[in-house]
Amino acid sequence: MKNMENELRKAIALTYKEGQYAPKVIAKGRGATAEAIIACAKEAGVYVHESAELVSLLMQVDVDKYIPPELYRSVAELLAWIYWLENRDEHLRKMDW
Secondary structure, three states, X not given: OHHHHHHOOEEEEEEOOOOOOOOXXXXXXEOHHHHHHXXXXXXXXXXXXXXXXXXXXXXXXXXXXXXXXXXXXXXXXXXXXXXXXXXXXXXXXXXXX
């Protein structure tokens, strides 16, 4: 049973609002729950990033809790990259070519 549990897809949903000191885990799950989290994110137009290592670390954080300081840098880099992806067309238009 343990091996099957390790093979199930895992998903974490984070939120970060201006003024919060860190992102917060708002949902997490394995198997069907993970698939539902991913489907909801895609339906809402939220970017879904796959990183088995980061998900494994974030699975240790309880729902409704802030991520630990040890993960700030990894999550901040991911959020910055997502922000860039979502706004790249606007940034490219503003560049002086």
